[in-house]
Amino acid sequence: MSAAGAAVAQGAVWQAGEVSHLLPTANESRILLKASFRRRMRQPVLRCGRKTAAGRATDTQGLYWAFDLRGLGPGQPHQLELLEGKKALCDPWMVKTFPAPGEAARGFRLLVYTCAGGDERLRTPAGVRNFLPLATRQRLLDRALGFAPDAIVGNGDHIYWDLRQTGAPPRYSEEIIGPIGRFARTLPVMGTQNEDVLKRVCEQQIGKLYGTRLRSTPVFFLQDDHDYFENDDANAQMVTYPPDHFMLQLGRGTRSMYFPEFLPDGERPLGLPGASAPDKPQGVGESFGTIRYGSLAEIALFDCRRYLSLAGPNGWIVPPEVEEWLKARAADERVGHLVHLSSMPPVYSAGKWGDWYPDILGPDGKLTTKIEKPYYQQGWLKQHDRLMQSLSGMKGRIPVWISGDMHAHGEARVVRGGEIDLKQNPVNVFLSGTLGTGNGWPSGGRRTRPYPSRSIEVEERLEALEENGFLIVDFSAESITVRFFKWLPKDGEAAIDRLEPFRVTEMKRGVMA
Numbered sequence: 463m464s465a466a467g468a469a470v471a472q473g474a475v476w477q478a479g480e481v482s483h484l485l486p487t488a489n490e491s492r493i494l495l496k497a498s499f500r501r502r503m504r505q506p507v508l509r510c511g512r513k514t515a516a517g518r519a520t521d522t523q524g525l526y527w528a529f530d531l532r533g534l535g536p537g538q539p540h541q542l543e544l545l546e547g548k549k550a551l552c553d554p555w556m557v558k559t560f561p562a563p564g565e566a567a568r569g570f571r572l573l574v575y576t577c578a579g580g581d582e583r584l585r586t587p588a589g590v591r592n593f594l595p596l597a598t599r600q601r602l603l604d605r606a607l608g609f610a611p612d613a614i615v616g617n618g619d620h621i622y623w624d625l626r627q628t629g630a631p632p633r634y635s636e637e638i639i640g641p642i643g644r645f646a647r648t649l650p651v652m653g654t655q656n657e658d659v660l661k662r663v664c665e666q667q668i669g670k671l672y673g674t675r676l677r678s679t680p681v682f683f684l685q686d687d688h689d690y691f692e693n694d695d696a697n698a699q700m701v702t703y704p705p706d707h708f709m710l711q712l713g714r715g716t717r718s719m720y721f722p723e724f725l726p727d728g729e730r731p732l733g734l735p736g737a738s739a740p741d742k743p744q745g746v747g748e749s750f751g752t753i754r755y756g757s758l759a760e761i762a763l764f765d766c767r768r769y770l771s772l773a774g775p776n777g778w779i780v781p782p783e784v785e786e787w788l789k790a791r792a793a794d795e796r797v798g799h800l801v802h803l804s805s806m807p808p809v810y811s812a813g814k815w816g817d818w819y820p821d822i823l824g825p826d827g828k829l830t831t832k833i834e835k836p837y838y839q840q841g842w843l844k845q846h847d848r849l850m851q852s853l854s855g856m857k858g859r860i861p862v863w864i865s866g867d868m869h870a871h872g873e874a875r876v877v878r879g880g881e882i883d884l885k886q887n888p889v890n891v892f893l894s895g896t897l898g899t900g901n902g903w904p905s906g907g908r909r910t911r912p913y914p915s916r917s918i919e920v921e922e923r924l925e926a927l928e929e930n931g932f933l934i935v936d937f938s939a940e941s942i943t944v945r946f947f948k949w950l951p952k953d954g955e956a957a958i959d960r961l962e963p964f965r966v967t968e969m970k971r972g973v974m975a
Contacts, residue, residue, distance in 0.1 A: 478642075478676070479552040481544065482525075483669045487722040488680040489754065490562045494722040494746070495529040496520070497544065498669060499551065503527065506551060510534065521661070522653045526719040530743055536562040537756075555677050558612075561756030563722075563728060570755040573611035573679075575932040576804070576866025577619040577689065578897040579667045583638050584622075591900035593622070594930065596671055596950075599898050601958045602949065603675060606932050613753055614679050614691035615893060617764070617807040617866030618686025621716060622787070622902075623663045625709075628695040628702060651711040660715050668720045682753055683721040686805040686867055687767050687816060689713055694767065694816025696837035703816065704770050713768070716746060724751025724763065729791065735769050735781050737971060750784055759799040759937040762791050766806035767816070777841030779806065779818065785845060792852040799937050800859060804880045807865035808846060809874045809891045810926055811915045812908035818846040819915035828911065831916045843917060847879040854884040860942050860969045861889040864933070868912050869896040869903055871933075871946050872926040878919035888921070890969060892944055895931035903928040924965060934963070943968045 482498040495508060497517075506517040508529035517527035534540055539558045544551040551889030561567045580593025623634075625645065643659040687694040690700040690713040705713065717723065729752070732738050736749035749765035764780055773775045778785065791800055803910075806818065813823035813835075820838050824830040853861035854876075872893035877885045905911045905928060912926035914921060924946075931948035945963035 470766040481552040484677040489725040565756040567756035567758040570937040572935040574894040576617040694817040727752035777839030789852040802863040810912040811903040850879040867967045870926040873924035874920040
């Protein structure tokens with residue numbers, strides 16, 4: 463073992479060296495790594511024992527690279543090294559692959575949070591921070607990492623830098639936007655001035671936030687509306703989604719440089735939208751992914767913005783072939799637990815356009831379906847009901863749907879969707895809590911906290927709490943346990959280091975609580 467390797471084994475302080483950020487993902491046999499460096503690289507290499515993967519540049523300046531290491535043993539820790547020639551670019555570190563799909567696993571622990579983005583310099587006219595300081599977000603992350611998750615889901619809104627803002631007042635002062643620069647919509651994103659602007663935006667909100675602290679835990683980052691550089695809005699000026707060409711290139715550029723795509727899974731079609739793109743390895747997905755942990759658990763991940771359609775009663779949030787994949791996974795009883803994890807939340811609404819539901823905020827300040835929501839597509843709710851029915855129909859398994867976007871914690875059980883009775887096996891829905899919100903709660907912009915939609919029947923177990931925090935989700939053969947962690951600035955920064963769950967929900971097979 464090298465001296466650096468011995469230092470890792472002995473728990474010495476890890477040295478990042480030339481590396482600026484590291485974010486890995488994994489399946490049972492591959493590790494896909496996104497990395498950036500403090501200087502231009504010629505040809506960095508990722509090494510694991512005798513196996514190597516040459517880096518593939520993801521920018522035009524040789525600073526951002528992707529590494530795809532294949533042929534690894536399942537369920538094992540692997541020591542990784544980044545090299546340029548014979549020179550080590552940082553200390554070695556460990557990443558563990560997942561158990562093979564047919565292998566029994568005793569337990570699996572998942573960390574889930576949402577809305578970690580935001581430039582810490584942005585403030586309201588009254589001087590209140592829009593987003594938590596990076597140091598506070600990192601402290602929350604460090605507390606969550608202290609529970610030793612096997613995988614991490616960062617569920618959308620890694621970036622807040624809305625461009626046209628559908629007529630909203632400008633959010634960014636010249637003092638902030640000046641050093642960042644402005645995008646030129648008629649130029650390509652990569653290889654032009656736009657690439658530099660994109661890097662400056664993302665470095666403030668992704669690169670500096672994570673650095674190398676998640677280097678040993680596989681991450682799965684979904685993208686939501688703000689990750690395509692617009693809020694999900696629709697009015698007479700513009701309808702923001704599905705994303706136009708420029709928005710899509712910004713979203714793709716962000717993922718390409720900063721966080722890994724979703725590795726292939728044997729049960730996920732290689733040709734789903736956003737997968738097997740010509741500039742990516744075959745089967746690698748940008749919008750729809752899988753966390754498969756042996757035969758114990760499968761998490762189906764899906765982006766609800768990129769392929770949204772505006773076809774009225776025939777509209778969808780995810781394309782039909784994605785819906786069929788999700789329903790097929792719910793019907794496959796070879797995996798102990800199947801969980802939906804989406805960027806857009808079911809159950810809860812604050813009346814905005816980009817919801818599954820037709821609810822809108824009425825004159826009395828309450829959600830209502832008696833007033834038509836402009837630009838809403840009736841097919842969205844139909845697809846929602848079909849997906850709920852597929853989860854409820856799982857025999858002997860616990861229907862669970864976890865989501866982000868809403869800047870809140872929440873818990874509810876869906877017992878009816880439209881004409882579909884789900885009481886025999888209600889769907890358990892969880893809001894994951896937000897990592898970075900300062901003053902951007904739904905009640906601030908929407909004039910209401912999130913409430914369950916009037917279009918469904920639910921048992922609300924935990925009213926939506928607009929607080930920072932995260933979820934730790936534990937899977938065993940017979941149960942899924944969800945632990946909620948919350949924090950607000952008034953609690954004091956030191957309280958983060960002592961956070962314990964304020965709520966624990968344990969769901970057992972065949973038991974309706």
